[in-house]
Amino acid sequence: MSKLPEIIQNHEEGIRSEWLKAMSTTVRRSDLMTDSEIQSQTRELLAAIVAGVKSRDITDLDAQAWTQTREVLQSISASRARQGFTPSETTMFVLSLKQPLFTVIRKELSKTPDIVFDELWAATLLLDKLALLTTDAFLETREQIIFRQQQELMELSTPVVKLWEGILALPIIGTLDSARTQVVMESLLQAVVQSNSRIAIIDITGVPTVDTLVAQHLLKTITAARLMGAECIISGVRPQIAQTIVHLGIDLSGVITKARMADAFALALQRSGRAVVATQNGAGAKKQEAKKEE
Amino acid sequence: MRSTKRETLPIATSADVVLARQKVRQWAIEMKFTLVDQTKLVTAASELARNALDHGKGGHMVVEAVENTARTGLKLTFEDRGPGITDIEAALRDGFTTGGGMGLGLGGSKRLVNDFHIESQPGKGTRITVVRWK
Ligand SMILES: Nc1ncnc2c1ncn2[C@@H]1O[C@H](COP(=O)(O)OP(=O)(O)O)[C@@H](O)[C@H]1O
Ligand SMILES: [Mg+2]
Numbered sequence: 001m002s003k004l005p006e007i008i009q010n011h012e013e014g015i016r017s018e019w020l021k022a023m024s025t026t027v028r029r030s031d032l033m034t035d036s037e038i039q040s041q042t043r044e045l046l047a048a049i050v051a052g053v054k055s056r057d058i059t060d061l062d063a064q065a066w067t068q069t070r071e072v073l074q075s076i077s078a079s080r081a082r083q084g085f086t087p088s089e090t091t092m093f094v095l096s097l098k099q100p101l102f103t104v105i106r107k108e109l110s111k112t113p114d115i116v117f118d119e120l121w122a123a124t125l126l127l128d129k130l131a132l133l134t135t136d137a138f139l140e141t142r143e144q145i146i147f148r149q150q151q152e153l154m155e156l157s158t159p160v161v162k163l164w165e166g167i168l169a170l171p172i173i174g175t176l177d178s179a180r181t182q183v184v185m186e187s188l189l190q191a192v193v194q195s196n197s198r199i200a201i202i203d204i205t206g207v208p209t210v211d212t213l214v215a216q217h218l219l220k221t222i223t224a225a226r227l228m229g230a231e232c233i234i235s236g237v238r239p240q241i242a243q244t245i246v247h248l249g250i251d252l253s254g255v256i257t258k259a260r261m262a263d264a265f266a267l268a269l270q271r272s273g274r275a276v277v278a279t280q281n282g283a284g285a286k287k288q289e290a291k292k293e294e
Numbered sequence: 295m296r297s298t299k300r301e302t303l304p305i306a307t308s309a310d311v312v313l314a315r316q317k318v319r320q321w322a323i324e325m326k327f328t329l330v331d332q333t334k335l336v337t338a339a340s341e342l343a344r345n346a347l348d349h350g351k352g353g354h355m356v357v358e359a360v361e362n363t364a365r366t367g368l369k370l371t372f373e374d375r376g377p378g379i380t381d382i383e384a385a386l387r388d389g390f391t392t393g394g395g396m397g398l399g400l401g402g403s404k405r406l407v408n409d410f411h412i413e414s415q416p417g418k419g420t421r422i423t424v425v426r427w428k
Contacts, residue, residue, distance in 0.1 A: 150309055175312050209315055209333075211340040212396040240333040247334065248341075248402035249388050 003109065004122050005053035011104045016046050018100030023093070032083045041076055045094075048072045049130075058126045061133065070133060077137035081145065090138045094131045098124070158184045160191040167268045168197045168230075169261070173206030181217040188221060192230045199268040200225055203261050205236030215250045222255060231256070231271070235264035295425075297369070299359040305343050305372070306352045314343040314355050321357055322368055327428060335368055335426050338403035342372040342422055345399055349392070350374025350420055360425065367408070367427040375419040382412050 008015065019042055028038065048069040052058070055065030073094070080090045101123050109116045161169045170188050192200060202218065204210065222232040235258045237245075245252060258264040269275060303314055318339040322332040339355070346353045353374030360369045379385045386404065391397035404410040409425040 147309060150312055175315075208319075209336055209340050211337050211344075212398045212402060213340075213344060216396050240330045243330055244333050244337045244406065247405045248337070249398045249405070250396070250402075 002056070002058065002119060002122050003115070004058060004105070004119055004126070005056055007104055007108050007119075008053050008101070009050050011108075012046055012050055015097070015100045015104055016042050018103065019046075019097050022099045023096045029085060029089060032085060033080075041093075045069070045072050045076065058122060061129050069130070073130065073133050074137040077134050078141040081138050081141035087135060087138050091131050091135050094134050095127060098127050101127070158187065160187055162191075162195055162197075163201070163265060164269065164272075164274075166196070166198045166272050167201070167265070168192065168195060168199070169201045169203060169265075171203040171206065171261075175209070176207055176214045176217060181214075181221075185217065185221045185224065189224055189228065192225055192228055197230055199233065199271060200230050201233045201235055201261065201264045201268060203236045203264070204234060204241075205238075205261070207236075210241050210245060212248055212250065215245065215248070215252075219252075219255070233258060233264045233267060235259070235261045295360050295362050295369075297358045297360050301357050303355045303357070304352075305346050305355055305374075308347070311340065311343045311347060315340050317355075317357055318368070318370065321359065325359060325366065325368060325428065327368070327426070331426060331428075334406040335370075338406040338424055338426075339370055341399035341403045342370070342424070345422075346372045346374040346376070346420070348395075350376030352376075353419070365427050367425045369423065369425045371421065371423045373419065373421045378416040378418055378420055379412070379414040380416050382414060386412075 356371040358369040389397040407424040414420040
């Protein structure tokens, strides 16, 4: 029968203070976590481990007796993932418990050296398992964070901007998945009605990928806007996107496209019978600018 | 063709399609594909991943860096256990769709890559393999 449960129970406080000392500064990361936080985390985890070893089964961490330990480790890993710790820093937090535990085992069993090795081995197995649990929980939280950020990006609302009387602009940033496109389309159509606009510029500079689904959504929006008396101009069509659209076989011949938003705006002004002209004062500035560009 | 690095990603939700695109872009950049080639690879991945999700009920994507005696390339495999494609020739035809799409995803992605290969068994699933060489 392993003496490990007894040893851990009897030396809980001693192990804990040695553990805190053994934690190197990289694991402590006092820049990310307060001292009281780490105090309470070590106390909580060690108490949970004591509860676990009481079951006398230190190999099967899936067992009921280890539920508390699993939960504590999960919450510690999760908070560390959010605080910006690296996976190895988080795992080292648990592994740095080895040294203090080994010291106590050797001291306690100094009279029975023949079983020291077995107990050290049992302690190693236990801590390695705890460390693996920690890593898994850490990675899971990280994945959740990434997933949530992605959802947020997808659901980013798209502002409809009034550029001029009768001219709207809709800069789209992010991935145009179907849920978001529905929102984009509705807000544009609504704004067209409200502002009685005749021209809408849809800028796709911030859309990383234009595939057939995105194109289909854009074409539907354009058709719907047309039915309401507004013409759409697509701007921000970069050369690589234009090439890809051609390879995909998407027919944009009925759509006005421009490489830059500025070109689209100039066209929109022209179509609505307006033009931007340099004033007397501005003429000099414009010449200078032209010179600079040369 | 020898594979030097590979990774598998699930395609089970719409967010996975986004992740698949990001992964392909990341690898294409690391392998120093030109911007146009990066865009072609990412767009083909987007089409095929979405097909695996929408028509094939989900599956996975394998990304591989490959090389032969002459050059290196990026190989993508999309595998699902959906209904399969009964008439591959028809499915490849531009404008053919059974789901209200544009019907340009298969034919289009074939034009965006160098090698394109479909294996499909009705009732069992579909595997589409594409390679773009540098
Ligand atoms: N992974 C797949 N599993 C089953 N059927 C597929 C799969 N991929 C494509 N298809 C079939 O081929 C057709 C054409 O695909 P595609 O060219 O991408 O057009 P779309 O997705 O717009 O319908 C689909 O409508 C579908 O019937
Ligand atoms: Mg498709």
